[in-house]
Amino acid sequence: MGRAPCCDKASVKRGPWSPEEDAKLKAYIEEQGTGGNWIALPHKIGLKRCGKSCRLRWLNYLRPNIKHGGFSEDEDELICRLYASIGSRWSIIAAQLPGRTDNDIKNYWNTRLKKKLLGKRPQPSRRLIQNSEINTESNKPAASLGSTSSQAISTSALERMQLLMQLQGLNNPFSYLDINPLAWQNPYTLQNKTNYPMQGFEHEILNSNSTTSIEESLDSANLIGLQSPMLASDGVSADNSSSSFSSSVAGFQSTFCELLYGNNSCNNTQEGNFPEPDNLKEINQDDSISWWPNGLDEYASPFTCDNGVNYQPDMMLLQDYGLSGYGL
DNA sequence: AACCAGTACAACCGCATCCTA
DNA sequence: ATAGGATGCGGTTGTACTGGT
Numbered sequence: 001m002g003r004a005p006c007c008d009k010a011s012v013k014r015g016p017w018s019p020e021e022d023a024k025l026k027a028y029i030e031e032q033g034t035g036g037n038w039i040a041l042p043h044k045i046g047l048k049r050c051g052k053s054c055r056l057r058w059l060n061y062l063r064p065n066i067k068h069g070g071f072s073e074d075e076d077e078l079i080c081r082l083y084a085s086i087g088s089r090w091s092i093i094a095a096q097l098p099g100r101t102d103n104d105i106k107n108y109w110n111t112r113l114k115k116k117l118l119g120k121r122p123q124p125s126r127r128l129i130q131n132s133e134i135n136t137e138s139n140k141p142a143a144s145l146g147s148t149s150s151q152a153i154s155t156s157a158l159e160r161m162q163l164l165m166q167l168q169g170l171n172n173p174f175s176y177l178d179i180n181p182l183a184w185q186n187p188y189t190l191q192n193k194t195n196y197p198m199q200g201f202e203h204e205i206l207n208s209n210s211t212t213s214i215e216e217s218l219d220s221a222n223l224i225g226l227q228s229p230m231l232a233s234d235g236v237s238a239d240n241s242s243s244s245f246s247s248s249v250a251g252f253q254s255t256f257c258e259l260l261y262g263n264n265s266c267n268n269t270q271e272g273n274f275p276e277p278d279n280l281k282e283i284n285q286d287d288s289i290s291w292w293p294n295g296l297d298e299y300a301s302p303f304t305c306d307n308g309v310n311y312q313p314d315m316m317l318l319q320d321y322g323l324s325g326y327g328l
Numbered sequence: 329a330a331c332c333a334g335t336a337c338a339a340c341c342g343c344a345t346c347c348t349a
Numbered sequence: 350a351t352a353g354g355a356t357g358c359g360g361t362t363g364t365a366c367t368g369g370t
Contacts, residue, residue, distance in 0.1 A: 053339075
């Protein structure tokens with residue numbers, strides 16, 4: 001039992017608006033206003049359109065001062081930062097960009113800006129198995145990956161993480177692994193709280209040419225609470241033996257977990273270990289991550305990084321964390 | 329010229345929330 | 350307090366357009 005439709009779909013016109021329809025709607029609203037009732041409006045004008053369709057047409061195309069296309073670099077950056085901060089809250093993002101509509105920004109993001117900023121994604125064959133494919137008994141569509149799991153990693157969250165790293169000046173957060181794979185240490189084998197998935201990340205930040213710190217970047221993205229415990233007040237080092245350091249790491253870990261999973265369930269696990277999301281257990285094992293520049297196999301044995309540090313293969317493999325191939 | 333694949337964008341759909349009687 | 354209608358929102362779809370072969 002769904003709710004009753006807002007209009008009779010058999011009797012309303014659908015599809016692209018004609019210039020005549022546009023003119024009717026525009027003239028009426030400019031003269032009379034919407035009257036506070038979109039449902040009744042098409043009947044008053046004599047349009048065979050659904051009220052929702054009229055509202056959308058007015059808001060997105062007919063109302064004054066609407067800008068289309070031609071997004072500036074400043075707008076790109078603002079959209080990027082806002083998306084990193086709040087995700088796909090298009091109406092809020094649109095409110096910060098005068099003349100732009102949520103629909104316009106959403107389309108722009110999905111078709112162009114995302115590719116421009118985050119790069120091209122791999123083919124669907126490399127993606128994680130969707131819920132609808134895992135649970136073939138219930139034919140329920142998967143509204144989003146892991147929609148039935150409280151530990152779902154959302155596409156938005158990972159894109160936001162990636163954007164944050166982009167904002168920090170790293171062209172590709174995953175190429176960062178070429179430099180320091182400890183950045184993504186296996187969360188399931190963490191033995192103490194001074195190890196956490198972002199370990200090493202800040203080392204890279206500190207050694208990058210970026211003029212802004214990760215703190216500034218996170219702050220600008222309004223990720224309150226995602227404060228790096230690796231940075232002391234001098235911005236260079238931290239006393240990782242102190243209890244305050246441990247608690248700040250735990251807090252950081254929790255917030256990071258929340259960003260990834262949409263909740264802070266990591267708090268409920270022992271020693272700050274990260275739980276494995278149910279939806280990430282099903283991965284097409286035959287489809288290795290060959291799209292990765294060098295693959296990850298080379299990280300399965302101990303190796304020495306450019307900075308001279310020896311790393312053990314305790315690092316998490318990306319597919320464990322659902323990051324392989326952006327696996328979402 | 330015809331076909332095809334990829335892209336961009338307008339519009340639709342369904343759900344969540346708000347509002348009001 | 351609550352039920353039902355209106356509205357807002359984000360995800361998705363349909364289609365026109367474009368460029369390559």
